[in-house]
Amino acid sequence: MNVVIVGRGRVGRGLASALQGTEHPSVLIPGHAFDADAVTKADVIVLAVPDAAIATCAEHIAAVGNRDASILHCAGARGVDELIACRKAGFPVGVMHPLASFSDAPKGPSFEGVAFVIAGDAGAVGSAATIARSIGAVPLTAPIHGPAYHAVASLVANGAAALVNAAVPALEQLGLTRQQSEHALGALLGTVAENVREVGVPRALTGPIMRGDAQTVAAHRAALGESAPLTAQAYEAVVPLILRCATDLGLSSAQAQAIARALE
Structure with missing residues (x-):
């Protein structure tokens, strides 16, 4: 499973670091300079961008992405509706929020035993659960994301x-x-x-x-x-x-x- 993580902030870097050495190689790209080529090759696209940028990123992906790819965002305060543009275009969409603390330390957090609270369409939830388990986290399926x-x-x-x-x-x-x-x-x-x-x-x-x-x-x-x-x-x-x-x-x-x- 080829994972593209959009956003080089704390969450994006932490997830990319954790996925190194797993069977799910990841590519980390910036959220401000959209890489359409990387997006079209992805099996899973994880949006680790600021909350206000999620909908805009979803619109870009809807225009160029592989319709079989699952689209996930990592914002605990936002629901799956932030990805409405992708859902309308036929992508399975979901939320994958790591219930972990991400500091600015060079090394990301250990995800061993961490709950990944996930929700959304069946395909996207399955992809999120696979990512979580591959890095030692525990997927928790519950549509509770929000303020x-x-x-x-x-x-x-x-x-x-x-x-x-x-x-x-x-x-x-x-x-x-x-x-x-x-x-x-x-x-x-x-x-x-x-x-x-x-x-x-x-x-x-x-x-x-x-x-x-x-x-x-x-x-x-x-x-x-x-x-x-x-x-x-x-x-x-x-x-x-x-x-x-x-x-x-x-x-x-x-x-x-x-x-x-x-x-x-």
């Missing part, structure tokens, strides 16, 4: 990164370097992710709030308030969410109130 779904993905991925950004200064104040802090907290997040996969939520929650330890929570707040006000602000902002999770685990009303008082 609400994408907001959830953004909340988890961006929220985790933002919390680490708020926490790093506190570790630097304690004597770690920024790099040491980032590596340590990144590994910590990895264990949280593993717990979420293995036991789910709320059972993945750990720590003093889950145990109802108001004294330790008060000590946390005092220590951070003195040395790292940004970290203290982040801590206080997420406590209500942690309390709700802990309550679902069985934290009593009295324990929850004691923790809330510790932050007053």
Whole structure:
């Protein structure tokens, strides 16, 4: 299966890198300089372009592409209707959204175990599932793409990164370097992710709030308030969410109130 990836941004580069060495060779082309020759030879065309450019790219493909090729876009916030021009021209179309974090690191993310949320016409869904499995990802067929779904993905991925950004200064104040802090907290997040996969939520929650330890929570707040006000602000902002999770685990009303008082 010959895969053409349109768009050399983070997602396009990450997918192309992952497909290297698989039985599905990929060609990475820029979205701003449309390569009609590459498109006509493709079995699958993956649009990894900005959301606003998807419909325009679809129009170009509809005019020159191989009608047997599956057309996929990677935008979690947009549905399959972005590819209406290709669908009208007879192409099978779909959405393939990797539920992964793509940074600007030279090496793309590992897709092992990553959910690829896919939807669309049967042929396109089949192509997306084949791509996902070839790089170790898990295809999840569900027509849920749109703003609400994408907001959830953004909340988890961006929220985790933002919390680490708020926490790093506190570790630097304690004597770690920024790099040491980032590596340590990144590994910590990895264990949280593993717990979420293995036991789910709320059972993945750990720590003093889950145990109802108001004294330790008060000590946390005092220590951070003195040395790292940004970290203290982040801590206080997420406590209500942690309390709700802990309550679902069985934290009593009295324990929850004691923790809330510790932050007053």
